[in-house]
Amino acid sequence: MRPKKLVPFLLGSPILKDTNPSLKNEVNNMFNSMPIWKPAKQDGTPVKVKRTIPINFG
Numbered sequence: 001m002r003p004k005k006l007v008p009f010l011l012g013s014p015i016l017k018d019t020n021p022s023l024k025n026e027v028n029n030m031f032n033s034m035p036i037w038k039p040a041k042q043d044g045t046p047v048k049v050k051r052t053i054p055i056n057f058g
Helices: 021-033
Strands: 004-010 040-042 045-047 050-056
Antiparallel strands (some): 004 050
């Protein structure tokens, strides 16, 4: 079984509370390689949305 990390984030800025610098670097690289996400809107105004993505390592 490959190790898995759940990564919570606000669209546009990953929030990784892990202290492992190489893990933070890999997750940031993954987010930087994603297409640009469109912001969620409420009544036409962009709003922050929290999402969690499972990431498999190994």
